[in-house]
Amino acid sequence: MIEAAMIWNEPNNKSHWDPELDPDWSRFARMGRIAGEAIGAEAPGLTRVLGGISPIDPNFVSNMIGQGLFDRYLGAPAGVEPDLRCVSA
DSSP states (O other): OOOEEEOOSSTTOTTTSOTTTSTTOHHHHHHHHHHHHHHHHHOTTSEEEEOOOOTTOTTHHHHHHHTTOEEEEEOOOTTSOOEEEEOOO
């Protein structure tokens, strides 16, 4: 049984995404929204999760919320990955 679909792990890790090509992360946010919508269209009740983030950009979460990628952010204690859910389709 599939319980959730992870769209990306450590999306703001510079080895996984080039911030020089997407300095405001708008391309990434758009891709994440499209992926979340596609998953929601196929499996409406399935939780869509963005993997844990790298600690290199303290503004990443607020930036993604501002760009409409998350509908909620469930923070976590140090050492525990937060639960970041994408916008529902």
